Amino acid sequence: MHRIGLVGVGKMGLSHLALVRAHPELDCVAVCDSQAFMLAGVRSQVGVDTYKSFDTMIEEANLDAVIISTPTSSHFNLAKTALENDLSVFVEKPLTLTTAQSRELAELAERKGLANQVGYHNRFIGTFRETARLVEAGAIGRVHHIDGRAFGQVVTKADGGGRTWRAKKTEGGGCLHDYACHVIDLMNFVAGPPDEVVSGRLGQVHSTDVEDSVYALFGYSDGAVGTLETNWSDESYRKMSTSVTIYGTHGKIFADRQECRLYLKPGHSFEKFEDGWNIRYITELQEPVDFYIRGEEYSSQIDAFAAAIGGNPSPQAGTFTTAAQADHIVEEIARLHETGPIVADPTTQAEPAGTKASKGIFRKLKDRV
Numbered sequence: 001m002h003r004i005g006l007v008g009v010g011k012m013g014l015s016h017l018a019l020v021r022a023h024p025e026l027d028c029v030a031v032c033d034s035q036a037f038m039l040a041g042v043r044s045q046v047g048v049d050t051y052k053s054f055d056t057m058i059e060e061a062n063l064d065a066v067i068i069s070t071p072t073s074s075h076f077n078l079a080k081t082a083l084e085n086d087l088s089v090f091v092e093k094p095l096t097l098t099t100a101q102s103r104e105l106a107e108l109a110e111r112k113g114l115a116n117q118v119g120y121h122n123r124f125i126g127t128f129r130e131t132a133r134l135v136e137a138g139a140i141g142r143v144h145h146i147d148g149r150a151f152g153q154v155v156t157k158a159d160g161g162g163r164t165w166r167a168k169k170t171e172g173g174g175c176l177h178d179y180a181c182h183v184i185d186l187m188n189f190v191a192g193p194p195d196e197v198v199s200g201r202l203g204q205v206h207s208t209d210v211e212d213s214v215y216a217l218f219g220y221s222d223g224a225v226g227t228l229e230t231n232w233s234d235e236s237y238r239k240m241s242t243s244v245t246i247y248g249t250h251g252k253i254f255a256d257r258q259e260c261r262l263y264l265k266p267g268h269s270f271e272k273f274e275d276g277w278n279i280r281y282i283t284e285l286q287e288p289v290d291f292y293i294r295g296e297e298y299s300s301q302i303d304a305f306a307a308a309i310g311g312n313p314s315p316q317a318g319t320f321t322t323a324a325q326a327d328h329i330v331e332e333i334a335r336l337h338e339t340g341p342i343v344a345d346p347t348t349q350a351e352p353a354g355t356k357a358s359k360g361i362f363r364k365l366k367d368r369v
Contacts, residue, residue: 002027007066064088066082071165088115099331130280215228
């Protein structure tokens, strides 16, 4: 039984608390939060030790691992402290607000040999897992385009998200860090990370401190192109809706939370799939879980973290290294929004400054996966 300390008891923290308490291999023995009234409620209803100080919890609770569900701006210091104290760490997405911090955590976790995971739950949704499997197996041939999208109604009125940490640039990072990162990690999971970010644009609908929409174009080393579109101010969606479409030389795949649709061109087949449209639904693809809350994927990712603590990491789980890849892409999109597209001087045909460096970082990150 692994002893777990939980940091932050907001929406995701309370979900993780319920999942850990029900898990046969995990025991939540301590909870840390800055709000005394939240700790009082946890202490009276759950009966675990509570702390306002993270350092004190680490010193006294005899932990094996921590789950961090706090505002993004606090992730780096909390995760680094935990790793330095030889604790395995699960962090809600995104890992940090800068590539440098995320890479530092990834290198520290690797050096320490500790389990590390980031809460990119799309990796545990059956339809997206099937999509990744089909692409990897070559079902649609050579991939030449991948499109990732997410829409929802998070900020729906003038500065409506300004009262939450998610819509503050220094705390949550806005739609780019809090919303688009999900799609970026999913695209990386399905097709691998891009070789470069070609362009990035951020748009404001209601917010003033952060963006509400994100648009980006990616380039891959094999010539494939990727497109990203996210908008958290779209009231036509009841809740976040995420999808990916992958185009290949033999067909294409569309996947969202409910279904995986595979189209194979005439004359092409794969496994039991014939040419034309083939549909597999989440009900046949999602593996059952022992304890359900919000969605099987949330239970599955905690199952994967428990296995990783025990020395059996899942190859499909998001690690600090893969999260650093997503964070670097996020940073590049923001940079390109500020600077505009880098264009070579037509009189010299010289490669734009910074292009090689950007590509080099992507290649290094890809080589580490």
